[in-house]
């Protein structure tokens with residue numbers, strides 16, 4: 001693994017808008033899927049108002065069943081661009097198809113590579129060739145070593161603006177959707193020098209576990225968090241069990257901000 005340049009070079013901080021990644025704590029929040037302009041706009045205003053600095057919203061959804069909601073796709077990208085302009089936001093969405101990378105660049109600030117795509121090598125090579133930050137989620141069946149190699153695919157093509165995201169791995173445990181591997185945070189930071197954030201929603205699949213897992217991630221030294229927030233989680237078209245409503249997100253943020261400030265200073 002030491003052959004990997006991402007391991008040898010220890011990447012430095014980079015900017016996305018006013019945010020210095022690696023220095024500023026990333027608070028990424030928003031709905032699992034963009035379901036329309038109104039709900040996305042309300043979510044963006046609420047999450048920003050509570051302290052989030054990046055707005056997320058799925059456009060192309062990687063669903064297990066082809067009959068499940070697949071996302072609003074191009075329409076969602078257009079909504080994200082509109083919100084970015086109206087509210088001065090930094091926005092992130094997942095792109096799954098390598099053929100859509102170039103056409104998505106004008107709409108978003110960060111490209112998300114989802115857990116199911118971590119082994120999609122043509123996609124990794126494609127995002128390696130662009131000048132935009134990439135959030136690389138851990139494959140839910142991927143080892144640390146495989147995850148590093150995937151980051152290397154991006155780095156090798158010339159893109160070093162990579163953020164890693166631990167989002168849980170599949171184990172024999174069924175109480176939670178996945179098992180959150182918090183040891184991956186310091187391991188990946190030490191191995192690669194890249195910023196590592198944590199997504200407790202997809203890791204656990206349960207909204208009641210989000211606050212405690214957020215706190216644990218901050219204490220483990222994470223560089224940020226990604227939380228799913230929806231105006232009415234019960235009616236969400238994807239992941240209804242793991243999204244917080246606006247009030248829940250706001251009280252979570254009030255609890256987390258002093259903890260973030262404490263751990264980032266010490």
Ligand code: PEP
Nearest residue numbers: 058114115116137167202
């Ligand atoms: C997501 O963040 O929208 C998502 C689908 O997550 P994951 O790729 O981790 O399952």
Ligand code: MN
Nearest residue numbers: 032228238239
């Ligand atoms: Mn989701």
